[in-house]
Amino acid sequence: MTNIGRLYSLLDDVRLPDALPYSQVSTWELRFLYLLGRHHLTGEDRLVELGSGGGGSTYALALGLRESPVFDERRGRLHAYDFFRVGKGTFATEKFFASGSKPAEDDSFLDDFRGRLEPFLPFLEIHAGDLWKTSDPGDTSPVEFLHIDIAKTPRVFRCVTERFLSRLRPGSVVLHQDFAGPRLPWLHHSTGALLPYIEIAGPPIRSTLAFEVVRPIPEDVLKSLAEDTCSVDEKLALISAVQERIDRDHTGGIPFKSVLEFSKAYVAHYAGDHRRAWSLAEPLIDDAYLSRTRADHFEQLRTAYDEDRAKNGGGGSRLSRLVGKALGR
Missing domain, CATH: 3.40.50.150 (Vaccinia Virus protein VP39)
Structure with missing residues (x-):
C-alpha cells in the first residue's frame, strides 16, 4: 500500500x-x-x-x-x-x-x-x-x-x-x-x-x-x-495496461474497465479512424453505467462513423436502432 x-x-x-x-x-x-x-x-x-x-x-x-x-x-x-x-x-x-x-x-x-x-x-x-x-x-x-x-x-x-x-x-x-x-x-x-x-x-x-x-x-x-x-495501437495497449490495475471506483459506482474501453474508442476517433472508433464503442452500449451517463458520446461516435461512411460511398443510416434504444428514443 x-x-x-x-x-x-x-x-x-x-x-x-x-x-x-x-x-x-x-x-x-x-x-x-x-x-x-x-x-x-x-x-x-x-x-x-x-x-x-x-x-x-x-x-x-x-x-x-x-x-x-x-x-x-x-x-x-x-x-x-x-x-x-x-x-x-x-x-x-x-x-x-x-x-x-x-x-x-x-x-x-x-x-x-x-x-x-x-x-x-x-x-x-x-x-x-x-x-x-x-x-x-x-x-x-x-x-x-x-x-x-x-x-x-x-x-x-x-x-x-x-x-x-x-x-x-x-x-x-x-x-x-x-x-x-x-x-x-x-x-x-x-x-x-x-x-x-x-x-x-x-x-x-x-x-x-x-x-x-x-x-x-x-x-x-x-x-x-x-x-x-505514440501510435493508436500503442495508446490502446497503454490503456489496456491501466485496465489491468483498476476496476471500479471505491464506492463501486463507476466501472472503470468499461470507461477505459470507451476511452480507446476516442483514441481512434481523434485519429480520424471512425470505423475503428465505432467498432470499439458499439459493444459498450449495453453497459448500464455508460448507456445512462454517456449517451451523447455514443451518438457522437456513431454520427462520425455514419458521416465517414457516407463520404466514402458506404451509405448507411444516421443512427442505428441500437443507438436509438440506448438514447431512449
Whole structure:
C-alpha cells in the first residue's frame, strides 16, 4: 500500500464545513483532498492545483493544510491555476459566481474565488488566465502535489506535461480528477506510460485517480507524452495496461474497465479512424453505467462513423436502432 493509500480508511470520518464553496467534484474527492493536506503534504515543495474552479477543492485542500502539524503557512504555498472566468474554452460554469449566475458584462469570477478562499489567502497564490501564459517554462522547482482538473484538451495537457509533470520527483502525489471521462484519453494512455514509475494509491475516488511517483520519470517518456508520439495501437495497449490495475471506483459506482474501453474508442476517433472508433464503442452500449451517463458520446461516435461512411460511398443510416434504444428514443 502506498503512503497515500492509507488515507482511504479515514474517508468515512471526515466532516467538512457545510458552507464549502461550490464544486463540481464529489464529497468523497473533497474529503480525500482534505486528508492529503491534513495528513500527508508538507509544503516543502510546490503544491499545485490546476483547475481550481469555484474553489471547493481548493478550500478542502487548504483547510487540511491549515490543520496539518507540519505545514508552515509562512513558507508553504498552494498555487491555484484557472481561467477564473466563464466562456468558450474555459469549461467553467456560472455556478462559480457567488450569485450563481454571470453578472452582466463580467465573465470573471476571480473576486468571488478570492472571497471564498479569504481565510487561506496568506498562503494561496492565484494564477489567473491561460495556463500557457500563467505558468513559467523556466520553473524547474520540484512539485510535491499536483491536482489536475484542467486537461480538457490536448493543448492544455501538453502544457501540463511540459511544465508540471516534468517537475515530479519520487514522493510526488498526482490526482487526475477527470479520469472517468472517456473523451480525455490522453489522461489514460499517459498514465499507462507512467506505470513503471508510479504506484496507484487504490481504487479511483469517484472520478479521481490518485498515484504516487516512486521512481524518476525519464525525460524521453515525458517528451513522448508532450509531443504525442505514440501510435493508436500503442495508446490502446497503454490503456489496456491501466485496465489491468483498476476496476471500479471505491464506492463501486463507476466501472472503470468499461470507461477505459470507451476511452480507446476516442483514441481512434481523434485519429480520424471512425470505423475503428465505432467498432470499439458499439459493444459498450449495453453497459448500464455508460448507456445512462454517456449517451451523447455514443451518438457522437456513431454520427462520425455514419458521416465517414457516407463520404466514402458506404451509405448507411444516421443512427442505428441500437443507438436509438440506448438514447431512449
